[in-house]
Amino acid sequence: MPAYWFMYNMYALARNAKKYEDRDKRTYKFQQIEFDFLAPDTINEMFNALQLFEKIKVNAIGEAEVSGWENSKRKTIITKVPQAKDIYTQMIQLYAANALISFCQSNDIKSFEQLKSSVKIPKKRSSFHNVGGQLIRHEDLEKLKADIKKNKLKYWEDIHQFYFKQGANYSQTKLQHALTSLLELWKIPASKFDAAAFKTLIKKAIETKEWMTTGVYESRAKDYTNPFRKMVYDNLEEMNNVIGKLEDNSFIKEQQAELQSLKKSVNAVIRKLKL
Numbered sequence: 001m002p003a004y005w006f007m008y009n010m011y012a013l014a015r016n017a018k019k020y021e022d023r024d025k026r027t028y029k030f031q032q033i034e035f036d037f038l039a040p041d042t043i044n045e046m047f048n049a050l051q052l053f054e055k056i057k058v059n060a061i062g063e064a065e066v067s068g069w070e071n072s073k074r075k076t077i078i079t080k081v082p083q084a085k086d087i088y089t090q091m092i093q094l095y096a097a098n099a100l101i102s103f104c105q106s107n108d109i110k111s112f113e114q115l116k117s118s119v120k121i122p123k124k125r126s127s128f129h130n131v132g133g134q135l136i137r138h139e140d141l142e143k144l145k146a147d148i149k150k151n152k153l154k155y156w157e158d159i160h161q162f163y164f165k166q167g168a169n170y171s172q173t174k175l176q177h178a179l180t181s182l183l184e185l186w187k188i189p190a191s192k193f194d195a196a197a198f199k200t201l202i203k204k205a206i207e208t209k210e211w212m213t214t215g216v217y218e219s220r221a222k223d224y225t226n227p228f229r230k231m232v233y234d235n236l237e238e239m240n241n242v243i244g245k246l247e248d249n250s251f252i253k254e255q256q257a258e259l260q261s262l263k264k265s266v267n268a269v270i271r272k273l274k275l
Helices: 004-008 010-022 040-055 081-106 112-118 138-149 156-186 195-225 236-243 250-272
Strands: 064-066 076-078 128-131 134-137
Touching: 004 010, 004 081, 004 195, 010 195, 010 250, 040 081, 040 128, 040 156, 081 112, 081 156, 081 195, 081 250, 112 195, 128 138, 134 138, 134 156, 138 156, 195 250
Parallel strands: none
Antiparallel strands: 064 076, 128 134
């Protein structure tokens, strides 16, 4: 089942990203480690999935029978394909919206024209490698290896400087990837991405975040109603004493606060850029 975690365990998906970030106790964080589940490498995987969906025949109930997808001679049933396609589409759009909103806020962007002129959009979506938690474009990594082989980079300090530079440029690289991904998803050239399209994108981001926040709550709420989880406790009071009350869950409250923050950010960008 593609997009399973988005559909049924959003709490774990979102909490893991936050948990790993909180556990990063490095004193000097020059390496820009990516913790978000919406990142260049995962977005590329979503595109791969969308391309695969186009090649399979989906029946009336949203399933497809395929061969050769697992290390088995048996046929494989892919379920909920339309739902997964819709979720991946929403995630790619949210990824782009988040990157653009962050860029507007960090760089005091005052108009859509300034936004477009400030970002160089690559013609092609780049592939990325996870190098010790730091995402690096394929072409940049290949250049690093070539420079080492040509003896242009001779010392470990040279390699460290490469990581420094990649970390410093990552937010811009991610923004470029996000915009390229959006244009590819929408099948439009950069010239067609106008102020109206940008406004539609960031307003849609609120809807997607609302759905995700609801998913975080509902997937955690299942732990309080699942009979197999409840059976180890004598009563509800004991269960609440052990795992805490659902309404007191700090992570759920944090996600709800993030939703309100996104709403404020979107409205602020719309006002400032006069969209």
